[in-house]
Amino acid sequence: MLRASRSDVTPLPRLNQAQIGRPRPRPVPTQRLRDERAVLEDSLSDHAPWDSGFETGEELVFLRQGLPPHTLRKLRRSHWVIQDELDLHGLTSPEARALLVDFLNYCVRRGLRCVRIIHGKGLRSKNREPVLKHKVANWLMRRDEILGFCQARRTEGGGGAVVVLLKGQRGMMNAER
Template identity: 55%
Template sequence: MSDEESNLFRTSIGDTRPLPDNGKTFFPPHLPWPDLRRNRTDTNPLPADALSDYIPQELTETGEEFFFQRPGVAPLTMKRLRRGHWGIQAELDLHGMTSDEARASLIEFLDECKQLGLRCVRIIHGKGLSSRNREPVLKLKTASWLMQRDEVLAFCQARPMDGGSGAVIVLLKVARR
């Protein structure tokens, strides 16, 4: 610090005097940051691509369009996704796959999309017309799996021209470069 800066500082603080020295020094405790992702004693954590088949209650079929958006995703973003604001950059078709095959394909597809920096993709899960009870098994599982992936910001049912109730449009995080 120059003499001029030192004098300016002294004049700005005015008439002050130092606190008496009691010989004690106070250091705030150093607290570690919490590790919310996993328990530190866990020696065998789940792999990053382990996706549960659990279907949350909010995804059960109500006859209405279903959608998902992470906390912090603006309503305008969801509106734009529904209206097809972003062009579809890639597509995955899960027709005819078993649940395990579909899960593995979805994981591989999302990893590749993340690596390529894709923003908006379509996943075709089908309407379930060929399934045992004519129910869309992969539809609900796909939605559940997408909700478990951190790179998925939001998804919604595709517009009729993009697959309707047999597909979802997914908005992905783009990695900062």
């Protein structure tokens, strides 16, 4: 009886058989991942991706594009009162960068306009060259809230410090300023 019931059955062609197994994984966009990683590494690098022209001799100078030149002149002549300062002497680059980011965020929250960042002259570093000086300058140029900076006056730290002008915050209460 079993044989009689199977006599008119024909096997399915291989093309009509369902494949049972795990579904294929979605393709990984490796080029997009590489591009995103490259952008992230570039944004975290210590080197300016452009020819910034911020350095004139040994003096660090930077003014955000579109601002009038007299802004830098005012900054050099201490037109704005230095409201706070950060000393990065003796720190490693990663420590200095983390502290600088925290300090700038604090300054923005408090509505500070002018601060001094002491990076040191590099007298105790290898080859007696400043390590943090150029890194601090590059880090500052990448921040939108930085309008400009220049080397501090000799009495304020000279070649071992920069005076930084930050964007002002509109609408803050005067008590917080």
